[in-house]
Amino acid sequence: MRHPGQRAIAVLTTLSFLLLTVLPARAADPEIDRLVRNPVGKDWVTNGGNLTNQRYSTLKQIDTTNVAQLKGVWMTRLKGSGAAGKYSFEASPLVKDGIMYVVTGNDDVFALNAKTGAIIWEYWSGIDQKISTACCGWVNRGLAMGEGLLFSGQLDANVVALNMKTGEVVWKTPIEKWENGYTITSAPLYYDGIVYSGIAGGEFGVRGRLTALDAKTGAIVWRSYTLPAPGERGSETWPPGTDHSMRGGATIWNTPALDPDLGLIYFVTGNCGPDYDGAMREGDNLYCASMMALKVKTGEYVWHFQQVHHDIWDYDAASPVVLFDTVIDGKPRKGIAEAGRTGWVYILDRTDGKPLVGIDEKPVPQDPRQKTAKTQPIPRGDAVVPQCAELLPGYEKAGCIFETFWETPVLMQPSGVGGTNWSPMPYSPDTGYFYVPGTVRTSAFTRYGDKFVRGQRYFGGTQAAPIGSPMSGTFTAIDSTTNKIAWQHKTPYRIGGGGGSSVTAGGLVFRGEPDGNFLALDAKSGKELWRFQTGFGADAPPVIYEVDGEQYVAIATGGNQLQGSAYGDAVWAFSLKGQLGPLWPPPPPATVAGPIGPIIANVDAVRIGAGNVEYSFGPSRIRIKAGTTVTFTNAGDLPHSATSMDRGKFDTGVLVKGESKAITFSQPGNYFYICLPHPWQYGQVIVE
Numbered sequence: 001m002r003h004p005g006q007r008a009i010a011v012l013t014t015l016s017f018l019l020l021t022v023l024p025a026r027a028a029d030p031e032i033d034r035l036v037r038n039p040v041g042k043d044w045v046t047n048g049g050n051l052t053n054q055r056y057s058t059l060k061q062i063d064t065t066n067v068a069q070l071k072g073v074w075m076t077r078l079k080g081s082g083a084a085g086k087y088s089f090e091a092s093p094l095v096k097d098g099i100m101y102v103v104t105g106n107d108d109v110f111a112l113n114a115k116t117g118a119i120i121w122e123y124w125s126g127i128d129q130k131i132s133t134a135c136c137g138w139v140n141r142g143l144a145m146g147e148g149l150l151f152s153g154q155l156d157a158n159v160v161a162l163n164m165k166t167g168e169v170v171w172k173t174p175i176e177k178w179e180n181g182y183t184i185t186s187a188p189l190y191y192d193g194i195v196y197s198g199i200a201g202g203e204f205g206v207r208g209r210l211t212a213l214d215a216k217t218g219a220i221v222w223r224s225y226t227l228p229a230p231g232e233r234g235s236e237t238w239p240p241g242t243d244h245s246m247r248g249g250a251t252i253w254n255t256p257a258l259d260p261d262l263g264l265i266y267f268v269t270g271n272c273g274p275d276y277d278g279a280m281r282e283g284d285n286l287y288c289a290s291m292m293a294l295k296v297k298t299g300e301y302v303w304h305f306q307q308v309h310h311d312i313w314d315y316d317a318a319s320p321v322v323l324f325d326t327v328i329d330g331k332p333r334k335g336i337a338e339a340g341r342t343g344w345v346y347i348l349d350r351t352d353g354k355p356l357v358g359i360d361e362k363p364v365p366q367d368p369r370q371k372t373a374k375t376q377p378i379p380r381g382d383a384v385v386p387q388c389a390e391l392l393p394g395y396e397k398a399g400c401i402f403e404t405f406w407e408t409p410v411l412m413q414p415s416g417v418g419g420t421n422w423s424p425m426p427y428s429p430d431t432g433y434f435y436v437p438g439t440v441r442t443s444a445f446t447r448y449g450d451k452f453v454r455g456q457r458y459f460g461g462t463q464a465a466p467i468g469s470p471m472s473g474t475f476t477a478i479d480s481t482t483n484k485i486a487w488q489h490k491t492p493y494r495i496g497g498g499g500g501s502s503v504t505a506g507g508l509v510f511r512g513e514p515d516g517n518f519l520a521l522d523a524k525s526g527k528e529l530w531r532f533q534t535g536f537g538a539d540a541p542p543v544i545y546e547v548d549g550e551q552y553v554a555i556a557t558g559g560n561q562l563q564g565s566a567y568g569d570a571v572w573a574f575s576l577k578g579q580l581g582p583l584w585p586p587p588p589p590a591t592v593a594g595p596i597g598p599i600i601a602n603v604d605a606v607r608i609g610a611g612n613v614e615y616s617f618g619p620s621r622i623r624i625k626a627g628t629t630v631t632f633t634n635a636g637d638l639p640h641s642a643t644s645m646d647r648g649k650f651d652t653g654v655l656v657k658g659e660s661k662a663i664t665f666s667q668p669g670n671y672f673y674i675c676l677p678h679p680w681q682y683g684q685v686i687v688e
């Protein structure tokens with residue numbers, strides 16, 4: 001028989017065990033958790049400002065009445081990091097307690113004094129310069145912080161944690177291998193002891209996923225795939241008896257948002273793979289091009305909304321989701337919205353994924369060869385970019401969004417790069433508007449099929465812009481309660497894959513332009529109030545912060561290859577007490593698609609990616625006599641090809657660094673060509 005005292009001890013032990021397991025663990029970083037749950041004030045501690053991704057700052061020292069006086073306080077060059085043709089600068093700096101942290105396209109991280117711009121420490125990532133699986137430039141969209149650490153997802157598919165005081169590596173966790181087609185380009189999210197990271201690689205036949213890591217140790221806590229294995233939920237939307245879903249893309253390009261009260265984490269997924277070939281993947285192909293909600297603790301599926309069924313246009317959902325609270329028909333609603341590549345903003349109820357403003361399934365053009373979906377979701381309200389293309393000389397067919405195509409090119413708008421690409425869409429609770437960057441461009445969609453080889457491009461077609469076609473952009477305020485345009489600016493350059501913006505309680509939208517200009521607009525009316533030439537492509541999203549009572553606006557200006565803007569390695573900070581004036585303008589981006597530069601006669605060699613202009617042919621336009629053999633050599637860092645626009649005339653195949661291929665041009669004619677991996681890279685051969 002047990003002694004009563006022993007029994008009491010046993011009961012106490014059981015009770016304390018229960019308490020330990022039932023009570024939530026103490027927050028690992030209560031300060032960061034509090035900052036990211038609340039409206040953004042003096043610090044900007046996560047990519048989207050806070051857990052909502054609204055990029056809305058409550059600071060209002062700089063407002064519509066005084067913004068015209070804004071000048072540069074400091075401009076710091078980041079020692080050449082990421083300042084080369086292959087890079088884009090897409091990160092928002094983070095700021096905490098007067099220190100700024102910024103990551104470049106080479107995954108190098110710098111800590112700066114946020115008041116003076118002086119560099120405090122540097123982390124050089126040392127990532128393999130042979131990484132060949134970054135689809136769309138070498139980019140890093142930003143950092144996260146918590147527990148005294150900075151978190152960064154690298155192109156080599158590692159998540160690293162750095163000591164915030166020193167920049168030293170504390171842990172490093174591989175999520176995958178870049179050799180298998182996986183890279184990380186999105187900014188992670190930190191909340192309640194966990195780091196959440198997406199993964200990219202939708203152009204390489206990968207399987208998308210969200211990964212949750214323990215912030216202290218880097219151990220993987222859970223991983224949630226965005227594509228079902230055979231037999232799992234959603235696998236009925238892939239052809240039975242195949243494993244196409246296991247390489248179907250649906251990657252995560254951007255920072256998730258999180259609702260702590262609902263216990264849900266939200267994100268959007270990228271295109272289906274192969275991008276332009278739906279022939280072998282009959283079905284809706286869940287969960288490509290979808291908004292998704294998972295349980296934040298376990299990664300368990302809660303709801304999804306697919307924006308594009310059976311995507312064959314690369315109509316990714318790439319811009320970060322935004323959480324907002326609103327009142328519709330007199331009822332308070334919990335909203336979630338995302339700006340798609342389709343040109344529409346998708347506005348849903350974040351509790352259940354049902355449309356808030358209205359989205360209708362409508363019949364669309366059909367092509368049995370592409371196994372097209374019968375209907376597509378069409379949001380009520382306005383699109384921010386045109387959705388029909390005009391016919392151009394040399395083409396047989398032009399159509400509107402969701403037109404079909406096969407081996408003959410079909411012209412369509414929006415282009416396969418959007419609409420809105422990776423750029424964020426800020427939301428202001430003061431105006432109730434979303435601020436949506438858009439690219440206006442035509443794609444000539446063509447399907448040609450691709451065999452799957454792990455770690456190789458898996459496009460199945462192309463969507464190059466036709467030679468001579470115009471390219472521009474729009475910046476639009478969309479009313480969140482109606483999904484209709486409140487105001488819209490036509491911009492001279494494409495800004496859907498750049499032109500990042502943020503909004504403030506001072507009634508201002510700050511946004512960059514690829515020609516180097518940094519602008520402030522009246523958030524309510526759209527009126528331009530200030531403009532400043534930064535000297536480099538101003539495409540990364542700006543941030544707003546405060547040090548010692550002074551409000552600053554900062555932007556990383558380093559250009560963007562999607563925008564064709566000038567590269568660089570600069571970070572600018574502005575305030576009302578600034579003294580620095582503008583810089584000389586950099587070369588502006590192209591506004592017409594096609595090769596540029598003079599026509600050079602009697603050339604027998606073309607170098608690709610030479611002279612630190614990664615996405616280029618040099619000379620880009622040549623005139624030769626029939627029978628001439630031209631040697632194409634890859635002098636750049638990344639794999640490139642020289643492929644005639646219709647692919648049948650000539651094709652070097654993909655050349656790695658240093659590799660050459662000789663092509664003999666025997667037939668007179670005018671041959672335009674592109675690089676297949678980078679279809680915005682153009683050349684021309686005139687054979688006489």
Ligand SMILES: [Cu+2]
Pocket residue numbers: 615639640641675676677678681
């Ligand atoms: Cu290329």
